[in-house]
Amino acid sequence: MDLSNIQGVMVIVGPILLAIAIAWAMLHNRGSRKDVAHTEAATRERYDQQDREDKARQNGGVA
The missing domain is CATH 1.20.5 (Single alpha-helices involved in coiled-coils or other helix-helix interfaces)
Structure with a gap:
């Protein structure tokens, strides 16, 4: 060759x-459906936590 x-x-x-x-x-x-569902739930919780922190910051530190 x-x-x-x-x-x-x-x-x-x-x-x-x-x-x-x-x-x-x-x-x-x-990922398995369980892994995807866990990731989605954790993401929603993190967004909710960030939203609460942002609202508290806008209200002068009072949540």
Whole structure:
């Protein structure tokens, strides 16, 4: 095999392997419904806490 044949194989096989690796990572990086629900609840609580702090600051420190 000369260099041009190896490069030809790499040009064809490389993107295929890359696409497979990206697809595998996307499928295995998803959180479970429980994890997503926990994250959403924590985010809502943090926003509520920040909102209470902002209102207290606007009212002169009285919540």
